Amino acid sequence: xxxxxxxxxxxxxxxxxCVACGCCVKVCPMKAISIYKGIKAVVDQKLCVGCGKCVKxxxxxxxxxxxxxx
Amino acid sequence: MKMWYDYLWIxxxxxxxxxxxxxxxxxLGLICFFTPLVISVxxxxxxxxxxxxxxxxxxxxxxxxxxxxxxxxxxNWMKSKAFxxxxxxxxFIMFFQMLWNTYLVFAGAAELKQVxxxxxxxxxxxxxxxxxxxxxxxxxxxxxxxxxVMLTSTILGLITMILFxxxxxxxxxxxxxxxxxxxxxxxxx
Numbered sequence: 001x002x003x004x005x006x007x008x009x010x011x012x013x014x015x016x017x018c019v020a021c022g023c024c025v026k027v028c029p030m031k032a033i034s035i036y037k038g039i040k041a042v043v044d045q046k047l048c049v050g051c052g053k054c055v056k057x058x059x060x061x062x063x064x065x066x067x068x069x070x
Numbered sequence: 071m072k073m074w075y076d077y078l079w080i081x082x083x084x085x086x087x088x089x090x091x092x093x094x095x096x097x098l099g100l101i102c103f104f105t106p107l108v109i110s111v112x113x114x115x116x117x118x119x120x121x122x123x124x125x126x127x128x129x130x131x132x133x134x135x136x137x138x139x140x141x142x143x144x145x146n147w148m149k150s151k152a153f154x155x156x157x158x159x160x161x162f163i164m165f166f167q168m169l170w171n172t173y174l175v176f177a178g179a180a181e182l183k184q185v186x187x188x189x190x191x192x193x194x195x196x197x198x199x200x201x202x203x204x205x206x207x208x209x210x211x212x213x214x215x216x217x218x219v220m221l222t223s224t225i226l227g228l229i230t231m232i233l234f235x236x237x238x239x240x241x242x243x244x245x246x247x248x249x250x251x252x253x254x255x256x257x258x259x
């Protein structure tokens with residue numbers, strides 16, 4: 001029997017294009033995102049469940065849900 | 071849970087409406103100019119964008135709850151640094167030109183023009199919102215000019231709200247770009 005391992009998927013911010021507006025912070029159900037010093041959004045990878053709400057909300061569309069390595 | 075500052079869109083909407091009745095209310099718009107700057111300079115955050123921006127809330131309400139947005143991605147050029155900084159500079163130039171026109175009226179070198187200029191181009195007669203010499207004509211000229219800035223940026227924001235994501239204005243908002251720059255400098259990145 002092949003064992004299937006689930007690869008976790010989490011939000012990744014393309015930081016150089018982030019405008020730090022904070023829309024993702026408002027919409028995150030896990031309170032996993034914060035705006036770092038008014039410069040960019042930072043996702044707490046421990047809290048993120050990869051729901052993708054921030055991806056939809058982000059006005060600049062600079063957040064992606066990506067598989068994170070094992 | 072909704073906080074008190076989640077309702078600031080009501081103030082933003084009232085501001086736009088009041089400008090149709092008495093142009094002198096336009097002066098209140100200075101709050102939206104100084105608050106974000108003071109927060110970024112003193113605290114080094116974009117707390118204004120993140121919490122208090124009533125215009126952003128208005129766009130997310132109209133584009134989100136009311137569904138007036140196609141919710142497409144903004145084009146890449148619109149989120150590029152070149153466009154964002156370019157638009158900030160353009161906005162600055164237009165703003166100082168408006169201040170210059172105000173100065174000319176204060177100095178008595180030009181007449182008060184009861185006009186709101188939309189998109190820096192279209193001059194719309196606005197005399198119904200001016201009710202005479204309560205203040206110096208220069209103060210009224212500033213109100214007309216400042217309201218032009220606010221209405222123009224709202225119109226641009228509404229257009230990109232419809233075409234792209236609800237708060238796509240935030241991507242190229244000159245105030246947002248400027249406060250982010252201030253935060254970068256202040257926090258040395």
